[in-house]
Amino acid sequence: MQKSNVIYHLIIAAIFILLEVAALNMLRNNGRLQNIWISKCTHAVMGTVWGSSQEVKQYFSLKTRNAALAQDNHDLRVRLAELEAMISDGGTAGKSVPSDGIAGGFRYTPATIVKISNNTQHNYIIIGKGSDDGITKGSGVITGKGAIGVIDAVSDNYSYARSFKNHEMNISARLGKEGAVGPMSWDGFSSAGAILKEIPHHVEFQPGDTVYTSGYSSIFPADIPLGTVGEAKIVNGATYDIKVTLFEDYGALRYVTVVDNLGKDEIKKLEEDER
């Protein structure tokens, strides 16, 4: 009963539209002003409809576009690392363009996060690339806005990374690009809070200064922006503990880059030999 009622109303609507279109078409052909006005209205309606359909189409293609942008990001990051290496080597290293995403002594691999934990004291990330893609244990996970974690375990197609939001995790960070270096760790409760420790008392800084990776660890390349400086307090009368507001929003993470220091085994061996 209801279905036939709906069909009847649809028929009425269709006939109404049909008759109105026929009448307006006759009117359009008989009045110059009406012709211009109706054409204008028609174009406006068509523009709106077309615009809306394009928006819907764009919405459904966002996944592909995001993947393409992530790839572009990765390419740019590699290119940036190449240029930085070229500058530090006095313009000679860049003459041979590295391949396979290798630049500045690091291999860069774009990856997608398949699972992330953010609400515990021991957070982790699982990414959709594993040993088959060249990912190795001890590699870093970064984005353009921070160092996200360190790979702890690798399977053929997936990797398990300890998130920076983890009590056992420290990153070597630098105040500004030329400033003092200290370990930075998650503050343990806020989603975007971290603490930069062991900054010498004499070092000058301002709230709002940017904190970067130092490049002193064998995991992360130097100069990845991590966050901005907030309040500071003196600890034991000798060093500052500085609050840092992280740039990266861990709740919205989707695309990351895995960085693998190609010389990390050599560095590790050297360290072990010296001990």
Added chain:
Amino acid sequence: MKTGGNFTFLYCLMLLCQIVLCNFSPFGPYIVLTMLPAMIFCMPLSISMISCMFIAFGSGLAVDWLSEGLIGINAASLVPVALARKSIVKMFFGEDLITRGDSFSFNKFGTAKVSAALMSAIAIFLLFYVMLDGAGTRPMWFNLAYFGASLVCNWLLALLVTHLLTPDDRK
């Protein structure tokens, strides 16, 4: 049956009057005089909405073709009246009237209710007519004045038309 025949005859006669009125309108371009919305509104409720829309379209087109003016303007303005007819009847006279397939009249519902319903039908017609006639070139104040003056004149004309077309009042 006789009532139906009378209605058709009166309807055609009024359509002719409308054509004459359109050709010799004493108010020029400042007021539009039309009996068409009242004629459609007074059609027996037993006539379906689809048929009513086709009749409205045909009547509007006949007036447009046989009078001086823009072809299609009356047809385009009258079809919405046919579409809204049963809703207006339901709003002012109740759903029972439609269920029974009965007709309304001044005797049954009083002048005030019938006038309000007629005004609604005329307003729908004029809304389309004024908008299409001006085609976005006239200022708002002119359109409002045009609409208001035409609404009042057509309401008086509609009272006469309704008086002639509704069955109870012809007895």
